[in-house]
Amino acid sequence: MALPELDYKQYICGLKEFFSRTKTTPKAMIVTYGCQQNISDSEIIKGMLKQSGYEFCDSYDKADLVVFNTCAVREHAELRVYGNIGALKPVKKQRPNLKIAVCGCMMQQEQVQKQIKQKYRHVDMVFGPSLIYRFPEMLYKSITENIRIFDRSEHPEIVEGLPVQRADNNKAWVTVMYGCNNFCTYCIVPYLRGRERSRDPQNIINEVKELISCGYKDITLLGQNVNSYGKDLEMDYDFADLLKDLNDLEGDFWLRFVTSHPKDCTKKLIDTMAACDKVCKQLHLPFQSGSDRVLKAMNRNYTFDQYVSLTDYVREKMPDIVLTGDVIVGFPGETDDEFEDTVRLVKRVEFDNLFTFIYSKRSGTPAAIMDNQIDDAVKSWRFDRLLSVLHPISKKKNDAYFGKTVKVFVEGESKTDSNVLCGKTEGGKTVDFMADKSLIGSFVNVRIIECKTWNLIGELI
Ligand code: SAH
Ligand code: SF4
Ligand code: F3S
Numbered sequence: 001m002a003l004p005e006l007d008y009k010q011y012i013c014g015l016k017e018f019f020s021r022t023k024t025t026p027k028a029m030i031v032t033y034g035c036q037q038n039i040s041d042s043e044i045i046k047g048m049l050k051q052s053g054y055e056f057c058d059s060y061d062k063a064d065l066v067v068f069n070t071c072a073v074r075e076h077a078e079l080r081v082y083g084n085i086g087a088l089k090p091v092k093k094q095r096p097n098l099k100i101a102v103c104g105c106m107m108q109q110e111q112v113q114k115q116i117k118q119k120y121r122h123v124d125m126v127f128g129p130s131l132i133y134r135f136p137e138m139l140y141k142s143i144t145e146n147i148r149i150f151d152r153s154e155h156p157e158i159v160e161g162l163p164v165q166r167a168d169n170n171k172a173w174v175t176v177m178y179g180c181n182n183f184c185t186y187c188i189v190p191y192l193r194g195r196e197r198s199r200d201p202q203n204i205i206n207e208v209k210e211l212i213s214c215g216y217k218d219i220t221l222l223g224q225n226v227n228s229y230g231k232d233l234e235m236d237y238d239f240a241d242l243l244k245d246l247n248d249l250e251g252d253f254w255l256r257f258v259t260s261h262p263k264d265c266t267k268k269l270i271d272t273m274a275a276c277d278k279v280c281k282q283l284h285l286p287f288q289s290g291s292d293r294v295l296k297a298m299n300r301n302y303t304f305d306q307y308v309s310l311t312d313y314v315r316e317k318m319p320d321i322v323l324t325g326d327v328i329v330g331f332p333g334e335t336d337d338e339f340e341d342t343v344r345l346v347k348r349v350e351f352d353n354l355f356t357f358i359y360s361k362r363s364g365t366p367a368a369i370m371d372n373q374i375d376d377a378v379k380s381w382r383f384d385r386l387l388s389v390l391h392p393i394s395k396k397k398n399d400a401y402f403g404k405t406v407k408v409f410v411e412g413e414s415k416t417d418s419n420v421l422c423g424k425t426e427g428g429k430t431v432d433f434m435a436d437k438s439l440i441g442s443f444v445n446v447r448i449i450e451c452k453t454w455n456l457i458g459e460l461i
Helices: 008-021 036-051 075-086 089-094 110-119 129-145 189-193 201-213 239-247 267-275 292-297 304-317 336-349 376-399
Strands: 027-032 065-070 099-104 125-127 149-151 171-175 218-222 254-258 282-284 322-329 353-358 405-413 421-425 430-434 443-451 456-460
Touching: 008 036, 008 129, 027 036, 036 065, 036 099, 036 129, 036 171, 036 218, 065 075, 075 099, 099 129, 110 125, 110 149, 125 129, 129 149, 129 189, 171 201, 201 218, 201 239, 239 254, 239 267, 267 304, 292 336, 304 322, 304 336, 322 336, 322 376, 336 376, 353 376, 376 443, 405 430, 430 443
Parallel strands: 027 065, 065 099, 099 125, 125 149, 171 218, 218 254, 282 322, 322 353, 430 456
Antiparallel strands: 405 421, 405 443, 421 430, 443 456
């Protein structure tokens, strides 16, 4: 059923009253898959639930509500979701009052909603990413009327001011734009997240100002392609203008952003990055392939040479830049030689690190019906070969830090050893070092004494 448009705040109040009347403190567990955008959406879901009276837990057994925020970018991600939803069937049987909501990109697909409706009858609520603001409404109705709700409608207008329960006190994500217009032929995202919509710059500036005043020090601006920020606004204002305005805000903080598309990465943006002291010298610039033919078939709108000149310009302006990217191996029709062009690009650009992906067929995208889908064994071989080329480059890039003193933002204890602190450099490199825990949340200077492939070891100055 589709729900009528109503103010979400009224349902947050309704839920709160319901729980206070029934003298219960419900517990919610949120499971998030996918990219930073989903992680950020989950913080909003948590914010709304907290205001509605929920506390949070991390086990199915304790939960009164389980929310799966899903990703559809690769098949593997989807299969995991089905597996985890399926695992809740016996739990729901034992505790029929348990509510299960499934949202996120995967749920914007018609066939997925259909499948869940029919085969996963223990699921109560299903909706896509643009309907997050209506979650309190769905939850209220599901609890008070005990109905199942499936909603695929899209709500392109940006809803400002939703409550956020941030996972961290020092690091924060700020979405600057939603959706994507690029339609890379392998990618499902534009079909699920809709067209590009930029937030009003003043709203972003106010949010960042508020974060800085609350002590946030490491702020990442989010969007599928932040470089096209502003194109849909009725004003002459682009992403570089936004960066500059945010950089001008008072305070000691770092600004980062993901993700950039090479076709929209202008010299103005690079010059602005170079000139803004609070904008981290870190650029994530997915290239996907090094073959001009494959790039064309992917609808990426740049060539090997254009990508290389762009990264040369970036390095000329910011010699210390940490450069990363995304790459796909095994796109339909990719020949051995074309794959070697990708290897050549990786060697030429010398990335600090890469997110490497094996092509996954996404039904509904143009690439899914292309001839010459590549054999799994070939894809795996190419994937391994690419990593074997990348790893020594990553190590070499890290080796260059040996003996240097770098500014580090102290994030917390190291995951592997609670006696060691873990921080990030401006370029986003992980540094482990011994120091007092009171330094968590501040900037310190660290001298690098050991360089590994994935992290740096340092000593506090
Ligand atoms: N908007 C961002 C991120 C999109 S999804 C960008 O354009 O960079 C993150 C990455 O997943 C993409 O960059 C791409 O490398 C990878 N990806 C997307 N669709 C894929 C598919 N069908 N198979 C394998 N990898 C894919
Ligand atoms: Fe997908 Fe391309 Fe858009 Fe990124 S830019 S979300 S890869 S269509
Ligand atoms: Fe996945 Fe959606 Fe992000 S498909 S990668 S969660 S935009």
